[in-house]
Amino acid sequence: GQSLxxxxxxxxxxxxxxxxxxxxxxxxxxxxxxxxxxxGGAPTFxxxxxxxxxxxxxxxxxxxxxxxxxxxxxxxxxxxxDSASYFCAVRLNTGFQKLVFGTGTRLLVSP
Amino acid sequence: NAGVTxxxxxxxxxxxxxMTLQCAQDMNHNxxxxxxxxxxxxLRLIYYSASEGTTxxxxxxxxxxxxxxxxxxxxxRLESAAPSQxxxxxxxxxxxxxxxxxxxxxxxxxxxxx
Numbered sequence: 441g442q443s444l445x446x447x448x449x450x451x452x453x454x455x456x457x458x459x460x461x462x463x464x465x466x467x468x469x470x471x472x473x474x475x476x477x478x479x480g481g482a483p484t485f486x487x488x489x490x491x492x493x494x495x496x497x498x499x500x501x502x503x504x505x506x507x508x509x510x511x512x513x514x515x516x517x518x519x520x521x522d523s524a525s526y527f528c529a530v531r532l533n534t535g536f537q538k539l540v541f542g543t544g545t546r547l548l549v550s551p
Numbered sequence: 552n553a554g555v556t557x558x559x560x561x562x563x564x565x566x567x568x569x570m571t572l573q574c575a576q577d578m579n580h581n582x583x584x585x586x587x588x589x590x591x592x593x594l595r596l597i598y599y600s601a602s603e604g605t606t607x608x609x610x611x612x613x614x615x616x617x618x619x620x621x622x623x624x625x626x627x628r629l630e631s632a633a634p635s636q637x638x639x640x641x642x643x644x645x646x647x648x649x650x651x652x653x654x655x656x657x658x659x660x661x662x663x664x665x
Contacts, residue, residue: 448591473652482641482656483594490651527593531652539584539645539652540610541594 442466444528444542451548452518460513460545462528469530472504472511475541478524486526487513515547523549553577557642557657564632564664572627572660574642582645583625584654585609585617587638594641600625632664 444464452458462472471490475483489495489504489511501514515522528542555576564570576583585597586609596609600619614636616628625644629636639661643654 471652475654482658483654484656485653488651488653529594529652529654538596538599538607538609539654540596541586543591544593 442469442530442532442540444530444540446526446528446542446545448543449546449548451550453550454518454520456518457514457516458518458547460515460526460547462511462513462542464509464511464528464530464542466530466532468533470533471531472502473529473531473539474500474502474513475527475529476524477527477544483527518549520549520551523547555642555644555655555657557640557660559660560658561661562663564629564662566633566664568632569628569630570632570662571629572640572642572662573624574626574657575624576642576644576655577623578644578646578655579622580644580655581622581647583619584643584645585615585625585627586641586643587611587636588641588659589638597627597640629662632662634664636662637664638662 473488474486477483487502494503499516504511525544527544532538558573581602584599586594598617600606603622618626642657
């Protein structure tokens, strides 16, 4: 089986930096993705790590360490609009197109 | 470019009734997915389809059936709805060639079973 665990909630203030962790137990996967979902909306793709290391996309960065079974999403210069839920996801190599999601982290950004 | 379109957006059913959620994508993607989202549970995979004519079970397939009749459309059917199937359902498609796990989601279908 597989599981991806995330903290349920994280709070931060505008302008700050926040890190959302994703620890996983899975037999094998192709890469780690991150998605953002605002209340009442659909998830949207943010970032993807195929290999270990850091990927940077504007204010967002994502990191993967396969040896530690761990990844994170880093959000810098937080804005109120970043208040949303964030999900990590992996594409398993036991079913080529099977994509499973983590439990999700709700980020609350305050003024 | 509409992306992924789901219908209906809202539906209320009585226990035992049946219904089909429709999903269509216009991005020529091979892979399509159905997820359900419940509070505190994240997104759970119900069924997925790697290509036209093929489907496979995800994490929570019981009580559901799917049909992938053509490349564009992937429908989800509840044969006998139960209150436990009250949820928000998302259809998604995936662009295969890049290798990245980039799903494009529909707006969601909010289903209540009384």
